[in-house]
Amino acid sequence: MNRINLASQTCVSPELFHAKVMGEQDLPGVLVSALEGPAGVCEEHVGDLQKHFRLITMQEFMGNKTQLGPKIHAVYIWGGKPAIDRELLQGLPALKIVANSGAGLDHLDLKLLASFGVKVANTPWAVSSPTADMGMALLLAAARRVVEGHQLAISPDTEKFSTNWLGQEVTGATLGIVGMGRIGYKVAQRARAFDMKILYHNRKCRKLEEEEAVGATYCERLDDLLQRSDFVMLAVSLTPQTHGLIGRRELRLMKPTAILVNIGRGLLVDQDALLEALQTGVIKAAALDVTHPEPLPRDHPLLKLKNIILTPHIGSATHQARLQMMENMVESIRASLDGLPIPNEVLLK
CATH class of the missing domain: 3.40.50.720 (NAD(P)-binding Rossmann-like Domain)
Structure with missing residues (x-):
């Protein structure tokens, strides 16, 4: 019935x-x-x-x-x-x-x-291109201070724009990619269009023809990449070996004008060390699509900094x-x- x-x-x-x-x-x-x-x-x-x-x-x-x-x-x-x-x-x-x-x-x-x-x-394969796009979006936004600029442009307190409000040049800069897998290689392809000099650190070298296609140079030692790069992008998987890959020592190897971009996993970076580095000028800025935990507690000190961009793990969100x-x-x-x-x-x- x-x-x-x-x-x-x-x-x-x-x-x-x-x-x-x-x-x-x-x-x-x-x-x-x-x-x-x-x-x-x-x-x-x-x-x-x-x-x-x-x-x-x-x-x-x-x-x-x-x-x-x-x-x-x-x-x-x-x-x-x-x-x-x-x-x-x-x-x-x-x-x-x-x-x-x-x-x-x-x-x-x-x-x-x-x-x-x-x-x-x-x-x-489904996530490689959109995540690489996100990596470049974060790099550009951090370099040119897009989020800060937006806030300045819409602020009710803004009366005029300073001609000395400056960002970092991307074209011709050196990008160090940590993790040259599918995503890292697609980042290199995009960076090549900006005439960036590309360094990469990986478990093993890419084929010579793949390196030549994007103008990439292999760095066997991560330290070398960190010291030479204007931008460092993390596109590596999280494993026991890469947990805490970027800590105080690594951040201090980077240029004081350098920008760190993370599209991998939050635990690749020692967040306490990153906070200190951003507060004290050890590095210029950071742009993170990933943190640990996600989301960060609402009172986390990283949320209060002006020289950081945070997005909610949306690398593949298309x-x-x-x-x-x-x-x-x-x-x-x-x-x-x-x-x-x-x-x-x-x-x-």
């Missing part, structure tokens, strides 16, 4: 309604954080995701682990959520893959996932990039469930 009433409300026959409901139940279950809100998946993507999967929220799962756990074959991580730990994995006996939005994997325990036989895929991320994740999940090679599978090193 209830089924017939529901079918009549949706203007379809009871038979078609029953088929639709059964079809939804037959779709592979995918665990998501939520379907709406700041911790949920992108609401624009829900309809497309539901064409392929039965989306099960963390709230639903926690309320009925016994029944729903065996039906979940994949976890869809959007914005770092849901968090995955051993207890969650033990409740997902049919789990085959974790699909992660973005390139960074520091929030995932890859060895733990591998011990449960779970594959991991991410979306590095409609186009987020759509590609979703499509890549769907492709990886479907390949895993069909027993096919997984695009962008992350292999444990």
